[in-house]
Amino acid sequence: MEGHQRNLYLYERFNARVLGVSRDDVTTLKYWAKGLGLTFPLLSNVTGFLGFYFHTQPDGKPIFARRTVVIDKSGVIRYVRDGSPEFKDILLFLKKLNQEGGKS
Amino acid sequence: MKKKIGIILCVLLVGVWLSGCATTQTVQKPYRISPQGTVIWEDEFEFAPPPLGWKLLLPEEGGDINIGFMKMDRGPFPSSTTFAYDEEPFGCSTQFEGREIEFFKRFLFNAVFQFQILERKKVQVVGGEGLAVTVEGKDPVKKEKVRAKVIFGKRGERVIGFYITQWRPLDGNYDLSAFEDFDKFVNSFKFLKKSFYETL
Numbered sequence A: 001m002e003g004h005q006r007n008l009y010l011y012e013r014f015n016a017r018v019l020g021v022s023r024d025d026v027t028t029l030k031y032w033a034k035g036l037g038l039t040f041p042l043l044s045n046v047t048g049f050l051g052f053y054f055h056t057q058p059d060g061k062p063i064f065a066r067r068t069v070v071i072d073k074s075g076v077i078r079y080v081r082d083g084s085p086e087f088k089d090i091l092l093f094l095k096k097l098n099q100e101g102g103k104s
Numbered sequence B: 001m002k003k004k005i006g007i008i009l010c011v012l013l014v015g016v017w018l019s020g021c022a023t024t025q026t027v028q029k030p031y032r033i034s035p036q037g038t039v040i041w042e043d044e045f046e047f048a049p050p051p052l053g054w055k056l057l058l059p060e061e062g063g064d065i066n067i068g069f070m071k072m073d074r075g076p077f078p079s080s081t082t083f084a085y086d087e088e089p090f091g092c093s094t095q096f097e098g099r100e101i102e103f104f105k106r107f108l109f110n111a112v113f114q115f116q117i118l119e120r121k122k123v124q125v126v127g128g129e130g131l132a133v134t135v136e137g138k139d140p141v142k143k144e145k146v147r148a149k150v151i152f153g154k155r156g157e158r159v160i161g162f163y164i165t166q167w168r169p170l171d172g173n174y175d176l177s178a179f180e181d182f183d184k185f186v187n188s189f190k191f192l193k194k195s196f197y198e199t200l
Helices: A002-006 A008-013 A026-036 A049-053 A087-103 B096-106 B177-188
Strands: A016-022 A042-044 A067-071 A077-082 B007-012 B031-033 B039-041 B045-047 B055-057 B067-072 B080-086 B116-125 B128-139 B144-155 B158-169
Touching (some): A016 A087, A026 A042, A077 A087, B045 B177, B096 B144
Antiparallel strands (some): A067 A077, A067 B007, B128 B144, B144 B158
């Protein structure tokens, strides 16, 4: 999350927005965001239905697996990576996607 | 007004992520020595190597540091000193004052230590303004203490950091010559090319 916060100015440059999604409740996320100095939205999804949509809900566990998903302006998922975010990879992809968007 | 194309980057995460730590394992050398005796690291950084006795720490992928050195000091555990260059020090702020606060919340897994600031001053580092903060932390439970110096500088728009930590038993004495080696390392440090982020 800190990595995303550091990269916000670059996401802005590429017309991208970042959202975090977690099964933690709103109060927990507020404290967590404050502690890390995060300024982008964190979505609380306590029931976990987003985990089923994005296939990040391990059976029997009350948490999401880590997954980075990039959705384009048409709502199409264009990038999916599991595990810790590969920030440079994400930035290069967003740059490319932004260039595609600029041509259309 | 800038056109927004509305790309949404969703990040799903939960739980604890344990990032890799630096190790001393043998891998292909990422550096070469220049005719002047300086170290050229991956054709990106140049610096004067520390004196004999310092052991190179090779970072693991995704680890906390980019370049580091360590040495075991005389005396009982935990007598050792480590210094490093870190491209992504803890925190997010692009201002030194804000970054200092964010950094020290997490530096050395700061749950037990109450750091006391010994010195805080503006410095010149990697060709620009920087902030140097020297601190001491004590752990009365483990009966250990640590003296550290952190230097924040800028590479493009982003804050980078250099830091040295020296551990001792509570009744041990610090070896300040290691801090002089660290200062020489920092003062010699140069960027040979733009960072990845500056090229985007």
